[in-house]
Amino acid sequence: MPNKSSCIHFMKVCIANFLFFASLYMLFPVSALEMANRLHLPVSQTGLMFLMCTLGMFIIGPFHAYLVDAFKRTRVCILAFLGMLITTFGYYFVDTYPQLMALCTLQGAFVGMGTVASITLAIDTIPSEMRSNGNVYFSWVLRIAMYLGAALGVWLYQWYSYDKLLLISIVVGSLGLFFAAQLYVPFRAPMVNCLCSTDRFILLRGWLPALNLMAIAFVPGLLMPVFHHHSCNIELLGIDFPFYTFVTVGFALALFIFRLCFNKDKSYMSVTTGLIVMLMSLLLFDRIPDYIPPFLLGLGLGLVSPEFLLIFIKLSQHCQRGTVLTTHFLAWQVGITSGIATTCYLFDFGTLSMALTWGRIAIVASLLFYLLVTYQYFKRMRLR
Numbered sequence: 001m002p003n004k005s006s007c008i009h010f011m012k013v014c015i016a017n018f019l020f021f022a023s024l025y026m027l028f029p030v031s032a033l034e035m036a037n038r039l040h041l042p043v044s045q046t047g048l049m050f051l052m053c054t055l056g057m058f059i060i061g062p063f064h065a066y067l068v069d070a071f072k073r074t075r076v077c078i079l080a081f082l083g084m085l086i087t088t089f090g091y092y093f094v095d096t097y098p099q100l101m102a103l104c105t106l107q108g109a110f111v112g113m114g115t116v117a118s119i120t121l122a123i124d125t126i127p128s129e130m131r132s133n134g135n136v137y138f139s140w141v142l143r144i145a146m147y148l149g150a151a152l153g154v155w156l157y158q159w160y161s162y163d164k165l166l167l168i169s170i171v172v173g174s175l176g177l178f179f180a181a182q183l184y185v186p187f188r189a190p191m192v193n194c195l196c197s198t199d200r201f202i203l204l205r206g207w208l209p210a211l212n213l214m215a216i217a218f219v220p221g222l223l224m225p226v227f228h229h230h231s232c233n234i235e236l237l238g239i240d241f242p243f244y245t246f247v248t249v250g251f252a253l254a255l256f257i258f259r260l261c262f263n264k265d266k267s268y269m270s271v272t273t274g275l276i277v278m279l280m281s282l283l284l285f286d287r288i289p290d291y292i293p294p295f296l297l298g299l300g301l302g303l304v305s306p307e308f309l310l311i312f313i314k315l316s317q318h319c320q321r322g323t324v325l326t327t328h329f330l331a332w333q334v335g336i337t338s339g340i341a342t343t344c345y346l347f348d349f350g351t352l353s354m355a356l357t358w359g360r361i362a363i364v365a366s367l368l369f370y371l372l373v374t375y376q377y378f379k380r381m382r383l384r
Contacts, residue, residue, distance in 0.1 A: 221339020254302020
């Protein structure tokens with residue numbers, strides 16, 4: 001049984017990351033449109049800011065292992081969180097496109113480093129026999145924070161200016177920094193490690209499932225920008241809710257279904273069911289009450305996302321749990337940010353209804369790829 005202190009510190013890591021990612025994703029639905037208006041640029045051009053953020057995560061990636069092994073992990077986490085808040089504050093002063101791209105790349109590097117440091121701290125604070133479950137719970141917290149952050153950002157943007165939204169994002173992120181500062185991890189002597197490596201960055205054995213997960217995450221990214229009419233003003237009981245509110249509810253419900261109905265021998269059924277539910281949600285847009293498709297989308301994502309994490313875990317060595325979580329996170333970020341950038345492109349050079357078409361194609365392709373390639377690869381290459 002884990003001791004009480006371990007559980008408390010693991011909860012603090014989860015709370016800190018929940019606030020950290022809610023703060024970050026609060027800006028994702030609205031930043032491209034706001035920056036386009038401010039810099040007098042097309043949205044298709046400012047939409048690339050999200051890809052630059054992801055690029056920053058990959059630039060810092062090879063140095064993850066060195067930084068968390070050579071320095072105190074809580075300090076690395078706190079400094080990375082602080083760097084993310086400072087770069088968020090920098091959006092107040094951006095007035096040229098190169099500044100925006102540079103700022104987003106720098107912010108991505110801080111987000112990547114903060115995520116890896118907090119993943120490592122989460123692993124450090126739970127007993128080894130509970131780390132697989134701990135990895136899944138940690139991943140759930142991150143996903144819920146992303147969806148809730150996006151919903152909150154859309155809702156606040158309808159009532160407040162972007163500058164006030166930035167301030168709220170910084171306040172929420174500062175609360176995450178507060179919880180990160182409360183963490184205690186027993187002293188660990190610094191380890192000498194090579195400067196660059198794939199440790200805590202990319203699970204090479206998981207490259208194929210990572211491609212599959214990118215295509216799946218592409219779909220919620222397509223529907224995230226605020227100028228998409230599905231992103232806001234879904235009425236239920238006389239109250240308007242953002243699109244991602246219902247995605248969050250569906251995702252949370254799926255976690256209970258996942259734990260109750262799908263055991264470790266039913267990964268095939270869980271992923272297949274989740275992808276079919278996601279496809280149904282996109283096919284039913286504008287044909288049934290508006291709140292049902294996002295609920296189904298969240299339900300499908302909740303069935304698929306944790307199972308892909310377990311696939312990465314079973315493809316890895318016992319000592320690669322940090323690498324597993326980082327790979328899962330990066331694949332998700334690539335998909336989400338590519339989806340947002342694609343919708344920004346369609347805003348200028350296509351129609352937003354095409355986003356649903358691209359989403360349906362991505363889900364069908366993801367399902368076929370999983371059945372014919374990923375699952376066969378997983379059965380052949382799994383280590384546990």
